[in-house]
Amino acid sequence: MPLARLDIAKLRNLTKIQFEPSHQVNVIVGENGSGKTSVLEAIHLLSYGRSFRSHKHKTYIQHDQAECIVFAQLKASTSVFPIGLKRARDGAIDVRVQGEKVHSIVELAERLPVQLINPDAFRLLEGSPKIRRQFVDWGAFHFDVQFMPAWRDWQKALKQRNSLLKRGKISPNLLAAFDQELIRLGGTVNEVRQAYVKHLIPYFKTVLNALSDELDVSLNFTQGWDAQKTLAEALESGVNRDIELGYTHSGPQRADLRVKTKAGDALDTLSRGQQKLVVSALKIAQGQVLTDMGRPLVFLVDDLPAELDANHRQKLCRLLESLNSQIFITSVGSDSLDFVWSDATDVRHFAMRNGELQRVAGDLNE
Template identity: 45%
Template sequence: MSSDSSLSRLQINHVRNLLGVRLEGIQRVNVFFGQNGSGKTSVLEAIHLLGMARSFRGSIKSLVTHGQDHCTVFGALEPRSTTLGVQRGVTGEVKIKIAGSPVRTVAELVEYLPVQVINADSFNLLTGSPGARRQYLDWGVFHVEHRFFDQWQRFQRGIKQRNKLLRRVKMPTEELAVWTRELAQSGEVLSGYRESYFNRLTPRFIEIMAQLAPSLTGLELRYRKGWDKQLEYQQALENSTITDIEQGYTHVGPQRGDVRVLTEGHVAADTLSRGQQKLVVCGLKLAQGQLMAEMGRGNCTYLVDDLPSELDLQHSSLVCGLLAGMNAQVFITCVHQNDIQAVWPEEKQQELAMFHVEHGSVTPLAGGSSHLI
């Protein structure tokens, strides 16, 4: 896993209204300010594309400037000047280069620039389907447990095979038993990785929430494996075989796993106010970054879009205080030049590198901090 994780340069071509933007002098904390529609979120989208080869908002097609057939983002990572390049076409093609050499899988790219998004859609983590929370959990496990991805792939292959067999008109019972065993093994290991990550994450999260929202007592995270926790996965699969055959798919397993967020025993998504929900989401995402750093896996890069929405000044300041206290690189947007300065810790104002975004061009503000990372 790479220890390079700070972006120092960016070249963005044809990402929404950013036709050709070259960004130098990127610092640890970078603020992009400008009017509605100027291109601030698009800058974050470009960085997300560089880290994950996909958009965080919509389809790739909507990310490419209208009338163009592809978009490209290049970036240089410090301290070793590793270069990353991602190109995506409107019809789905992906080209990824690391240090000038093409790579085949997004998984190889993702290790270099682990990005975390905090934006208006982040509520989905609480209010959306368990899929969003599994993705959240797996992001964290992937970045701290290098054996996770192989098991994840093995499990995906296994469940696809098993589901295919379950849909056969004439059930090949023996073959089904083989795939059930295979699935039971990979599923058990996969879930074990998730669970041990979850157990490390939870105290981090609780500690962060005590700072972000001390009045929110009784917050609790619960990990759900996706099958009856009293049973081995093999047993749970065997117990559900009849239903699985009837309905043509595997009902139990890590594909049904979830992280439940509760407050005083109630589902947080149904109970908390919008602002409180946003704080919990920030807490979840900050906890992952802290844990990564603590486990010696480097820092993640935070892409924070429109932080003040739903948060009052005091809570925006608390989130910024935590971001400022981490080593992670931060890219943050706001409308007015002083929106973030107003909530960033007084003693750390000099670390804010300011960029003005206007009609798809990005200009660094003179007088920002002078040292490069």
């Protein structure tokens, strides 16, 4: 559901802004530090319950305020669907859906799927396997309803097993008694991840080819243990090592998404510019999977001109436009001239100055 209205209060330098974005494309222009990225941060916060700029909530709440507030009205057919989030300086989160308090941020994520493309998104290739697992898990969460409850309970079972291992002396037989749920739930997590990546791959290849017909990149999901063994067999064969290490070394917690070319890992064999195209293709492919499932999402594209040349910016815009999803894209100004949209697309331009957002009349591309 697209955002029909967005209210942000007491977040960074955004003391209070209210605006009605286009259900298609929104271009926010402003100097560095003006607050344009904070608008995207607020939308991200409303979906994930956390910022993409900092893990510390106190950094985005205005320093002299006790809380920040983000409220939105989502457009659902002919009606509106209000959601809101309040984050207090002491860390407390108050989440509201249609005016009712809910106890899980998951309910926001389900109603407002958000995909982010920004300079930090390129850590998808150069960062740790955890970042790539999060990428896969975001897609699996929206792809199959059984994923989230299985993932949540598997995490609990894994923590319990690791807690037992940290105690030191524990017999393999006693440990095995705790493993049945870990094996069952871990198996479900792995199966959904595998199914999702298999579904994603053809989308990724199509999108990457549209961005660059010179790149040949493959995706390969590794489950986190010997592919020739079941999870039960992997845990059994590694139990003595687990006891020695004090943690579980095999399982879905060690899964990874390998991004490769014929010459090796994409990180080692592709130029920086080519890596940016691959990551953009991964993000857009995830969006395409969701929209084909009838789940339009919101794309947040921050500081795109700094990451791609004009030709590839235009290609990326055309791909984003084809997703029939809502887009928020920031620019420092003149580079927005490289954004090319069709005449039928509702494009709204906004100018951000010192935390104040104003709609700009006319089309800056003209």
